[in-house]
Amino acid sequence: MMDPMAWWHDAVAYQIYPRSFADSDGDGMGDLKGILSKVDYLAELGVDVVWLSPVYPSPMADNGYDIADYRDVDPLFGTLADLDAVIAALHARGIRLVMDLVVNHTSDEHPWFVQSRSSRDNPYRDYYIWRPPRDGREPNNWLSHFGGSAWQYDEATGDYYLHLFSRKQPDLNWENPKVRAEVYDMMHWWLRQGVDGFRMDVINMISKAPGLPDAPATRPGFYQWGGQYFVNGPRLLEFLAEMKREVLSKYDILTVGETPAVNTSQAVQITNEETGPLNMLFQFEHMDIDGGRWGRRSQRRAWELAELKAITTRWQRDLELGRGWNSQYLSNHDQPRPVSRFGDDGPCRAESAKLLGTFLHMLKGTPYVYQGEEIGMTNVALPSIDDYRDIETLNMYRERISEEGADPQALMQLIHARSRDNARTPMQWSDGPNAGFTAGTPWIKVNPNYRDINVEKALTDPDSVFHYYQRLIELRHTRPIVVYGVYDIIMENHPQIYAFTRTLEDERLLIILNFSGEEPVFELPDGLEAPQPRLLIANYPVREGDDLRRLELRPWEARVYLLGA
Numbered sequence: 001m002m003d004p005m006a007w008w009h010d011a012v013a014y015q016i017y018p019r020s021f022a023d024s025d026g027d028g029m030g031d032l033k034g035i036l037s038k039v040d041y042l043a044e045l046g047v048d049v050v051w052l053s054p055v056y057p058s059p060m061a062d063n064g065y066d067i068a069d070y071r072d073v074d075p076l077f078g079t080l081a082d083l084d085a086v087i088a089a090l091h092a093r094g095i096r097l098v099m100d101l102v103v104n105h106t107s108d109e110h111p112w113f114v115q116s117r118s119s120r121d122n123p124y125r126d127y128y129i130w131r132p133p134r135d136g137r138e139p140n141n142w143l144s145h146f147g148g149s150a151w152q153y154d155e156a157t158g159d160y161y162l163h164l165f166s167r168k169q170p171d172l173n174w175e176n177p178k179v180r181a182e183v184y185d186m187m188h189w190w191l192r193q194g195v196d197g198f199r200m201d202v203i204n205m206i207s208k209a210p211g212l213p214d215a216p217a218t219r220p221g222f223y224q225w226g227g228q229y230f231v232n233g234p235r236l237l238e239f240l241a242e243m244k245r246e247v248l249s250k251y252d253i254l255t256v257g258e259t260p261a262v263n264t265s266q267a268v269q270i271t272n273e274e275t276g277p278l279n280m281l282f283q284f285e286h287m288d289i290d291g292g293r294w295g296r297r298s299q300r301r302a303w304e305l306a307e308l309k310a311i312t313t314r315w316q317r318d319l320e321l322g323r324g325w326n327s328q329y330l331s332n333h334d335q336p337r338p339v340s341r342f343g344d345d346g347p348c349r350a351e352s353a354k355l356l357g358t359f360l361h362m363l364k365g366t367p368y369v370y371q372g373e374e375i376g377m378t379n380v381a382l383p384s385i386d387d388y389r390d391i392e393t394l395n396m397y398r399e400r401i402s403e404e405g406a407d408p409q410a411l412m413q414l415i416h417a418r419s420r421d422n423a424r425t426p427m428q429w430s431d432g433p434n435a436g437f438t439a440g441t442p443w444i445k446v447n448p449n450y451r452d453i454n455v456e457k458a459l460t461d462p463d464s465v466f467h468y469y470q471r472l473i474e475l476r477h478t479r480p481i482v483v484y485g486v487y488d489i490i491m492e493n494h495p496q497i498y499a500f501t502r503t504l505e506d507e508r509l510l511i512i513l514n515f516s517g518e519e520p521v522f523e524l525p526d527g528l529e530a531p532q533p534r535l536l537i538a539n540y541p542v543r544e545g546d547d548l549r550r551l552e553l554r555p556w557e558a559r560v561y562l563l564g565a
């Protein structure tokens with residue numbers, strides 16, 4: 001059997017959004033002791049890595065993506081000792097822990113920023129990006145991801161500071177070598193504490209174009225925001241190479257960069273195992289197929305399987321082994337639930353959740369499962385805007401009503417489909433009060449479908465989405481072809497079926513996915529006939545007389561065959 005070349009090649013990661021995972025003390029907010037109580041659950045699922053969203057001290061303007069102290073834990077979540085206990089418990093089960101590294105910006109309550117804003121000649125002034133007013137206004141026309149200008153005027157010194165996200169998230173000035181040295185120091189500190197890597201928040205936004213030029217007002221969306229001047233900026237690769245030299249190269253860790261608006265050639269530069277700084281990236285092309293890329297201008301449109309095929313195929317091919325490495329994800333804390341978005345959260349919820357899982361796990365690249373995905377959790381439709389907590393959602397609602405006079409009801413529909421809070425409702429552990437998430441009042445409402453969709457039920461049902469995910473994960477661990485097989489798409493133009501093969505030496509996997517509630521027929525293309533095709537996993541029971549040469553697929557049916565060898 002082929003040994004993995006890097007430990008994270010055949011690993012499966014699981015993302016925990018701590019405030020929504022498990023609450024141990026009844027304050028309505030998930031915490032580290034809550035996570036500790038669930039490590040056996042993670043071990044049972046079979047994952048190898050946990051990516052923990054931020055637990056650092058924070059004013060929580062963006063649920064912890066606004067960090068006020070990089071070397072501690074917020075009391076809401078517990079203490080550093082609790083984190084140590086989680087790390088030890090995970091390690092004891094062979095699971096590694098990856099921290100969220102949010103270094104494009106800090107909180108405005110971080111001591112560096114408090115110093116920085118105090119006077120123009122403060123030694124920390126240059127830790128952030130300050131500019132004087134231009135004609136009495138913002139220094140340029142860039143827009144913040146969460147609404148309004150990307151600049152905030154600061155009374156104390158009469159200058160503006162840049163914030164690509166909320167005004168409580170000032171951007172760090174990576175041009176300043178002292179900032180970079182601070183970040184590297186902090187990374188060493190965490191690695192010495194025993195963490196096993198980093199997920200790097202919007203890491204491709206750290207280099208801004210010199211002169212911070214105005215965005216052309218004529219081009220919509222991303223460009224109108226100024227994106228071309230701060231995403232994949234001129235010194236990005238240089239900064240990351242330095243980070244690799246100073247820190248990453250000294251440890252055997254997993255690094256994954258969150259990189260909106262990245263293309264495959266940039267991804268190859270970043271993830272090439274020899275020359276690239278990071279192991280893998282989260283790209284966004286497949287997340288954009290049903291709406292606008294940017295939350296504040298969020299839209300909804302019907303998505304096309306053809307587009308998903310084209311995007312996935314391009315990433316699979318362009319990052320072939322030796323060139324780069326993919327990560328795979330269908331959800332995270334910023335995205336709607338995949339079963340509601342790409343599947344069917346009605347009658348075929350379980351089938352479509354399994355189909356999406358098959359897709360995720362049978363692609364080449366490291367899969368990331370977001371909490372609740374493994375039991376097929378769905379979007380939520382909370383009745384009132386007051387039920388929502390996400391800064392992006394709330395700002396978008398307010399801004400579109402005041403600026404465009406948008407219809408509140410239409411906005412609620414959009415929010416039900418697109419809000420990041422879809423992913424942030426509490427993890428559904430049982431059919432007990434608050435889905436077993438907390439003994440108190442949860443910080444955000446529980447999805448009312450918890451009586452039907454919950455972990456307790458999933459664990460007792462051998463046919464549950466959970467057990468299907470467990471088998472998919474096991475396939476990756478036991479079959480190198482799942483990790484290393486070369487991807488080829490077949491029946492590229494079929495409107496409902498997404499089928500592909502993975503080939504490794506004399507073995508071939510055939511993955512057949514009916515991405516629809518209809519019953520299309522799969523016809524085996526020439527060249528794929530095999531004497532004894534072996535069904536490795538499927539989300540429906542096999543029918544008497546099934547013939548791979550001509551398969552009538554059931555709604556959202558997924559099958560994986562091993563051909564040859």
Ligand code: ISL
Nearest residue numbers: 062065165201202260293294295334420
């Ligand atoms: O949330 C999105 C779409 O609704 C994404 O565009 C997301 O905001 C963007 O990719 C950046 O995300 C990351 O950085 C943000 C934080 O709010 C997100 O939670 C985080 O994943 C600022 O730190």
